[in-house]
Amino acid sequence: MASDDELSLLVIVVDVNPIWWGQQAQREPEFTLSKCMDAVMVMSNAHLVMTRSNKLAIIASHCRESHFLYPNKHWKAGDFAGDESSCGSRDGKYELLTVGNDLISEEIKNLMERTEVRGQQTETLLAGSLAKALCYIHRVTKELDAGQEMKSRILVIKAADDSALQYMNFMNVIFAAQKQSILIDACVLDADSGLLQQACDITGGLYLKVPQKIALAQYLLWVFLPDSDQRSQLVLPPPVHVDYRAACFCHRNLIEIGYVCSVCLSIFCNFSPICTTCETAFKIALPHAMKAKKKKLKPTT
C-alpha cells in the first residue's frame, strides 16, 4: 500500500552560474545549459516515475540567488486542468511530468532573464542552495502524516569552481546534513571540488566527476537514480580518496605534519616563537642527541 512505502525525496541542486555556462557555450557548443537542463529533467521524471510516493525538488544555484525551479509556490496539484496554455499532455506523457517539465523550463527562463551580474559576484552560491535544500527537506518532514517516514537525498550538479569564502558555511551544511542523515551526492562537470568530496564522504553519498559531459543523462540515471538502500546491491564507482589535509594558516599550503598553537588551535607549517593569531609566546625544547636505538622502530626516511 502506498501508505506503507517509505517516501523518498530527491532535491537536485543545479549550478546555473551564467558566467561559467556562457563560457561553456562558447567552448563546447554541443553541451550547453539547455542540454544540462534536459538531462536534469529526464532524471527528475525518472525519479517521479519510480515510485508513486517519490517527491522531488529542484533548486537552481545562481551567483545572486538560489531559486526553486520545482515545486512552484503558486502551483497546486489540480491547477493545470483550467489553464489555457496547457491542454493536457501533448505527447501522451503522465500529466504530472508534463506540468513539471513546463514549470521547470519556465522558471529557468525567468531566472536567466533577470540575471544581472554586479561586480565580483561571479561565484555560485552553492552553500546557500544546500542550506535551502536542507530547510525544504526539514519542512516536508514536518508536514508528513503520523507514522510516515521519509528518506531524502540531495544531488548537486556542479559546474563552476569552489568558492573559498563559502568554506565555513559549506562545512556547517555538511555537518547538518550528516546529523539529519541526508545524503549529499555530487556530479561534477568540470574541475574536482574538494568541498564536495568531503561532503560526499561525510554524509555517505557518491561523488562522480563526469568524463563526458554529453552523456550526463546516462551518468545521472545509472549512478544517482537509485536510493541508498538500492545502492548497496549495485556495483557503483568506488569512493574517491579524499584529501583531508589541513591548510596552514600562514601560507595556505596543505600540510601533513605541522605545529598547532595550544591556545587558539591555529595550524602553522613552521615553528615560530609567537603565535600570530593569539600572540602567545612559546618555548620549544630541542630534541636530545639521539642515542642508539632502544626501541623497535621502523626506519623512516
Added chain:
Amino acid sequence: MATSSEEVLLVVKRVRQKKQDGALYLMAERVAWAPEGKDRFSVSHLYADIRCTAMATSSEEVLLVVKRVRQKKQDGALYLMAERVAWAPEGKDRFSVSHLYADIRCQKISPDGKSKIQLQLVLHTGETTNFHFTSESSAMKDRDAAKDLLQQLLPKFKRKANKELEEKNRMLQEDPLLFQLYKDLVVSQVISAEEFWANRVSMNSVDHSLTNSKQEVGISAAFLADVRPQTDGCNGLRYNLTSDIIESIFRTYPAVKQKYGENVPHNLTEKEFWTRFFQSHYFHRDRISTGSQDLFAECGKLDEQGLKSMVGQGVRNSMVDLTSLEDKSLDEGYGISSGPSTSSHNKTLKENSNAAIIKRFNHHSAMVLATGLRKQDAQNEQNGETSSTDGNSKDSDFFQPSVKKVKLQEAIEYADLEQENGRKPVALNLKKSDRYSHGPTPVQCQQYATSQDIINSVNCIRHEIADYTPRLTQVLSSSTASTAIAALSPGGVLMQGGTQQAINQMVPNDTQCELKHLYVAAGELLRHFWSCFPVNTPFLEEKVVKMRSNLERFQVTKLCPFQEKMQRQYLSTNLTGHLEEMLQTAYNKFHAWQTRRMLRKT
C-alpha cells in the same frame, strides 16, 4: 629362638622390618624375623595364617596390609607401602592396582551409615579407584586404619612443583591468545619453554596475590536456625553439622571456640563435644543456670558479662543514640518526666523470660555483627585485647563534635545551589580570526575573468535560454550512452579503485587467522630480541645470539611455509612483506652490533 624341633629352611640376613635391621627365618611351619643382635623373634607368622604374599620391589617397605579388601568385585588385599598404595587379588602375588602417593589427589570414604564400607582414591588425572572392605569383624577398623595412614602419607608426597604447573596450565586455558602463542613458539620448538615463561610468571604471581584478597563471606545471622534437628526414629535427635556451621559458631562465639580448643581432642572427641554443646542449656532457649558441671556454664556467664559491658559502653554515635532522645521536663506543664521503666520488681515471670530471650537475641545479633569488625581490628592492632570488638561500631570512635558538624552540614547544603564564585578564566585574544574561516581551498580563483568576458558570457547564456524548449527525446545518443555504460561497468575507466579495497574479502578467513598468529608470534620474538639492546651484560649477549637464531628458525619453520602456501593459492597480494621487513631490520641490527663487537675486540 627357634624351638629345637623346627627346621630352618631359609635364612635371609639384612632384612628390615619396621625400619629395624634383622634376619628373616623361614622354618618348616612358620616364617619369623628377629632383629639384629637379638635372639628372640619379634615377628612370627604361621604359614596357615598367611593368605598370600605380596610382590613388593626389594626396596619397598610395607607399612600396612589390609586383608579382605575387594576391588572391582574381586577379593584381595590392600598394601600401603612407603611410596605407593597397591592391591593384589587373592591368590596372586602380583599387584593389579598400584598408585604412587604423589599421583593421588585425595581420598574419600563412604558415609558411616552405609552398608558398604568403602575407600575411594581420586588421582590427579581424575581417575578413581574404589576399595571395599569386607571383613566381617573389622571392616570399619581396617578402613579407618587405612584412611588414617593415607592421611598422614599423602601430604608428604604432594608435588610442590605441581602448583606452578597448574598455574601455568590455568593461564594457558584462560587466555586463548597466549595458548596459541605457546603452541606456535614452544611446541614447534622455536624458543624454549623457560624463555616463554620467563616474563610471564612474574606477572602471574602478582595476579595471584590480587585474587587471593577476596572478600570474606560474612556470617548469616540465622545459622543457628539452620541446625535443624531431625528425629532419629528412636527418641533421639540428629543434628547435622557442616563445617560452615561449625565455623560460624566459632566465629560468633569465641568462648565456644576456646572451649573446643581446650577439650578436643584431649578430653572429648569432636562428636562428644558437639553433643554436649547441644545438650547444654547454653544452647537452649531458656537458660536456666543449673550450676552443674556443664561445660558451657562458663560461656553463659561470659556472655552475660559481655552484654553488660556492651550496654555500659552505650552508643557513641550521637546521630543514632536513641537513649538521649528523652523528654526532659523543665517544669510543670513543660515536658513529661519519665521514671525508669525497667525496674525489675514489677515484672511478671513471663516478662522476665521474654526479656531473657530478647537479651539473647540482641546479644546474638551483636556478636554476629562484631565478627565482621573483628577481622578489621585484628589486622589493625597486634593484640586484639584492647580493641572494641564486641558491640561498638568502629566509627563511633571517630565521632567527635567536629565530625558531627561536618555531617550535618553535608546534609543541608547542596553544592549546585550555591553561588558560583569560580576563578575567572583567561580570555582568548584573537587577532586574525578570519583565518579560521578559510578552508583548504586556494585563496584566489584559479581563473580570472575580465569584466568583458563576464558580460559576454551572461548575454550569451541569456540568449540561449530564452529560446529553450525541453527536447527530452534527444537528450542522449546511443553511442554516447554505450560509452558511458562501458565506463561505469566493472573494469571500466571509473571503476578502477574498487578491487583494492576488498582485500579482506579476497583473502580467505583461515589465511587471515594464520597471518594474525604469525604476527603475534613474530611480535613476541622481536620483543625479546629488541629488549636485549643495549647489550651490557654477558647474559644479554648470549640472549641476543640466541634470539637471532630463534628468529631465523621462526622464519624458516613458520614464515616460509606460509608464503609457499599463499603462492600455491595464487594470492597476488603481498601479505608477508611487512613481516619480512621487520625480521630483516632485526638481522641488520644484529649484524651491525656483531661487527662493532668484533672491531672492539681487535
